[in-house]
Amino acid sequence: xxxxxxxxxxxxxxxxxxxxxxxxxxxxxxxxxxxxxxxxxxxxxxxxxxxxxxxxxxxxxxxxxxxxxxxxxxxxxxxxxxxxxx
Amino acid sequence: xxxxxxxxxxxxxxxxxxxxxxxxxxxxxxxxxxxxxxxxxxxxxxxxxxxxxxxxxxxxxxxxxxxxxxxxxxxxxxxxxxxxxxxxxxxxxxxxxxxxxxxxxxxxxxxxxxxxxxxxxxxxxxxxxxxxxxxxxxxxxxxxxxxxxxxxxxxxxxxxxxxxxxxxxxxxxxxxxxxxxxxxxxxxxxxxxxxxxxxxxxxxxxxxxxxxxxxxxxxxxxxxxxxxxxxxxxxxxxxxxxxxxxxxxxxxxxxxxxxxxxxxxxxxxxxxxxxxxxxxxxxxxxxxxxxxxxxxxxxxxxxxxxxxxxxxxxxxxxxxxxxxxxxxxxxxxxxxxxxxxxxxxxxxxxxxxxxxxxxxxxxxxxxxxxxxxxxxxxxxxxxxxxxxxxxxxxxxxxxxxxxxxxxxxxxxxxxxxxxxxxxxxxxxxxxxxxxxxxxxxxxxxxxxxxxxxxxxxxxxxxxxxxxxxxxxxxxxxxxxxxxxxxxxxxxxxxxxxxxxxxxxxxxxxxxxxxxxxxxxxxxxxxxxxxxxxx
Numbered sequence: 001x002x003x004x005x006x007x008x009x010x011x012x013x014x015x016x017x018x019x020x021x022x023x024x025x026x027x028x029x030x031x032x033x034x035x036x037x038x039x040x041x042x043x044x045x046x047x048x049x050x051x052x053x054x055x056x057x058x059x060x061x062x063x064x065x066x067x068x069x070x071x072x073x074x075x076x077x078x079x080x081x082x083x084x085x086x
Numbered sequence: 087x088x089x090x091x092x093x094x095x096x097x098x099x100x101x102x103x104x105x106x107x108x109x110x111x112x113x114x115x116x117x118x119x120x121x122x123x124x125x126x127x128x129x130x131x132x133x134x135x136x137x138x139x140x141x142x143x144x145x146x147x148x149x150x151x152x153x154x155x156x157x158x159x160x161x162x163x164x165x166x167x168x169x170x171x172x173x174x175x176x177x178x179x180x181x182x183x184x185x186x187x188x189x190x191x192x193x194x195x196x197x198x199x200x201x202x203x204x205x206x207x208x209x210x211x212x213x214x215x216x217x218x219x220x221x222x223x224x225x226x227x228x229x230x231x232x233x234x235x236x237x238x239x240x241x242x243x244x245x246x247x248x249x250x251x252x253x254x255x256x257x258x259x260x261x262x263x264x265x266x267x268x269x270x271x272x273x274x275x276x277x278x279x280x281x282x283x284x285x286x287x288x289x290x291x292x293x294x295x296x297x298x299x300x301x302x303x304x305x306x307x308x309x310x311x312x313x314x315x316x317x318x319x320x321x322x323x324x325x326x327x328x329x330x331x332x333x334x335x336x337x338x339x340x341x342x343x344x345x346x347x348x349x350x351x352x353x354x355x356x357x358x359x360x361x362x363x364x365x366x367x368x369x370x371x372x373x374x375x376x377x378x379x380x381x382x383x384x385x386x387x388x389x390x391x392x393x394x395x396x397x398x399x400x401x402x403x404x405x406x407x408x409x410x411x412x413x414x415x416x417x418x419x420x421x422x423x424x425x426x427x428x429x430x431x432x433x434x435x436x437x438x439x440x441x442x443x444x445x446x447x448x449x450x451x452x453x454x455x456x457x458x459x460x461x462x463x464x465x466x467x468x469x470x471x472x473x474x475x476x477x478x479x480x481x482x483x484x485x486x487x488x489x490x491x492x493x494x495x496x497x498x499x500x501x502x503x504x505x506x507x508x509x510x511x512x513x514x515x516x517x518x519x520x521x522x523x524x525x526x527x528x529x530x531x532x533x534x535x536x537x538x539x540x541x542x543x544x545x546x547x548x549x550x551x552x553x554x555x556x557x558x559x560x561x562x563x564x565x566x567x568x569x570x571x572x573x574x575x576x577x578x579x580x581x582x583x584x585x586x587x588x589x590x591x592x593x594x595x596x597x598x599x600x601x602x603x604x605x606x607x608x609x610x611x612x613x614x615x616x617x618x619x620x
Contacts, residue, residue: 008284008391009254009255012394015395015402018402022402023401023405023408029413043395047395050284050391050395052284054279057262057275057288058289060261060290060309060313066309067309068310069313
């Protein structure tokens with residue numbers, strides 16, 4: 001449950017931008033190698049997010065001030081034998 | 087119908103079928119009391135009797151088919167309206183408890199079946215229908231209610247596509263509003279886990295059935311939306327499994343619809359089965375046929391996302407590789423270029439240029455040198471010409487002529503030499519221009535000396551001499567020497583050194599400047615006047 005520095009969407013967007021920049025050929029070589037390193041980092045970031053373990057459902061309950069706060073995890077129901085998840 | 091209703095008020099008929107022992111007896115007695123007018127009644131008494139008569143003769147509950155008009159919903163919650171047909175009308179009231187349960191809105195012109203009891207409203211002595219149940223005619227109350235709310239919200243623009251917020255393609259967290267015990271939650275949970283396990287899932291449990299459900303769902307939605315920023319919830323699912331129209335009804339209620347519309351977070355609605363459409367579906371930013379479909383809509387497929395990342399990674403690698411390849415090619419091109427293969431070429435080019443400039447420089451220098459020489463040699467020629475001129479005064483015309491010729495010859499020679507020098511100077515190579523010029527000058531000088539020598543030696547041979555004083559100066563006057571001093575007299579074949587004994591001024595007879603010629607007196611015949619005076 002480690003928090004990612006970037007959301008998957010942001011990481012993907014940034015990666016896309018970097019690829020397009022390098023592909024455009026308008027970036028100096030030194031810069032494009034720099035960007036490449038950054039891109040590789042983003043690819044790793046994206047894959048880490050994708051490989052994240054399945055999370056339990058956080059049950060929310062109303063606090064004293066009326067706002068919702070996590071009140072624990074729900075029991076896992078997805079492993080029921082009747083309909084095995086693919 | 088109104089007319090037939092009126093017949094119920096016929097006292098004789100009222101008495102007939104129902105002869106109750108309690109109220110009925112009194113009424114009958116009062117009205118039929120001997121046919122003569124009874125004692126006057128108070129209004130209250132009258133209405134009391136009417137009410138009693140009504141209660142005795144009318145069924146406890148009647149159903150009236152009518153059109154609604156003059157609808158007024160009082161602040162107290164009671165609903166007042168009028169029921170009418172073509173000719174007649176009767177006021178009606180529906181108490182708050184019943185009115186609140188109405189699904190549809192009793193609007194003017196609506197055809198309804200009103201069920202309730204008839205009674206007199208004492209205050210105004212008015213006949214009134216106390217409605218307990220109101221149902222629209224021709225369609226179900228729920229269908230009507232649905233249609234009414236749909237039209238209302240549509241008019242407000244709540245279904246407007248422009249209002250709909252885009253669903254986040256990769257939500258960080260997903261909020262769910264549904265029952266924590268229903269099948270809908272299980273379906274959603276399973277789908278989210280399969281497609282996008284990265285997203286955190288938050289559940290805000292709500293009642294999804296019954297009177298309190300709409301409010302419960304609306305509250306859960308609002309609370310979840312308020313917590314969305316804090317919990318990074320990018321999408322909210324409102325879901326409920328299938329059921330009857332009545333089961334799904336909360337999702338057709340206005341408070342719930344308004345709560346969905348008020349959400350800042352995009353809402354996906356997945357209520358009931360494929361065939362069911364709820365108001366909630368219509369207001370939501372996206373509508374899914376089932377809870378499972380809603381979950382699929384909420385998150386991307388991780389497998390697809392993985393492919394997208396891989397494609398980008400490949401493009402990234404290719405792109406930078408292309409950059410490297412082209413940079414390498416550019417470098418190779420530079421290395422292949424002449425400048426790199428022959429690094430000294432440029433230096434050589436420069437050297438050549440330097441040579442060229444230096445050549446031009448020395449050329450210029452040479453020309454100026456030659457010019458300087460010309461200037462130097464010219465006076466030398468003149469000097470040579472001057473020397474014989476000194477003899478001129480003592481020489482005859484012939485000598486003069488000869489001198490002229492000599493001078494001319496000398497000059498010509500000098501000029502020729504100069505010309506040659508000039509020509510040559512241009513062609514001189516760097517190594518020897520100065521030497522050649524010196525040589526030429528040497529030649530010119532020796533030629534001059536020869537000429538000079540030739541010129542006055544001939545004169546000497548003819549008997550003339552040149553006398554110089556002790557210091558070597560030409561003697562032109564007797565004044566130049568004193569007795570006892572030495573003189574040198576040059577003759578054709580040698581020099582005589584002598585000592586002056588005396589000097590005598592020349593007699594005026596000969597016009598020649600005799601004093602200047604004192605030196606000639608030694609061993610030499612006096613010069614014939616012809617030679618110098620010609």
